[in-house]
Amino acid sequence: MNKAFVREDAGEEGENLPAGAPSLPAGSVNYMTPAGHRRLREEFEQLVKVERPALVQVVSWAAGNGDRSENGDYIYGKKRLREIDWRIRYLSKRLDSAVVVDPQEQENLEQVFFGATVTLIDLADAGMSETTYQIVGVDEADAGVGRISWIAPLARALMKAREGDVVSFQSPAGRRELEVVEIFYR
Structure with a gap:
């Protein structure tokens, strides 16, 4: 293949990341x-031991049916197999580079660090609504259920804060000020 069509500047961590895939700062x-690591490990095991072997059987069966150019099972199976293989490689790299931090082993319980669960009050809302977030790893973040990545602007603003502190950070909606109401580690 002509080198003009080959991307050589992709780093190992960001290699072939799909749109929206979490990436770590350099x-x-x-x-x-531990819970996030367990979920990734379970997904990895499911793909390697169950989904991929079953799909290989389907693709093998479909390949034996003759003309592959119009064989939907074969074409879709090969495409899905590439997706599974990519995900297995991605999960393998993430699990190999993971540093598991147990929030229950945190020693400084009065400050916000990785793994902390923090209850906040939005000062612009006159203290009417409380929200709770747990600061987790990049691969386990899900703001819809209250898990935010440790590299998110809110999490960075909260680091080392104590109960009663007011933190300010830049959100997509503009500058926000939040008061830390409670910090706990579970």
Whole structure:
């Protein structure tokens, strides 16, 4: 293939990442909670031991049916197999580079660090609504259920804060000020 069509500047960590895939800042550690590590490990095991072998059987059967150019099972199976293989490689790299940090082993319980669960009050809302977030790894973040990545602007603003502190950070909606109401580690 002509070198003009080959991307050589992709780093090892960001190699072939799909749109929206979480990426770590250069040189940072891949922190994970034990629960997040377990979920990734379970997904990896499911893909390697169950889904991929079953799909290989389907593709093998479809390949034996003759003309592959119009064989939907074969074409879709090969495409899905590439997706599974990519995900297995991705999970393998993430699990190999993971540093598991157990929030229950945190010693400084009065400050916010990785793994902390923090209850906040939005000061612009006159203290009417409380929200709770747990600071987790990049691969386990899901703001819809209250898990935010440790590299998110809110999490960075909260680091080392104590109960009663007011933190300010830049959100997509503009500058926000939040008061830390409670910090706990579970």
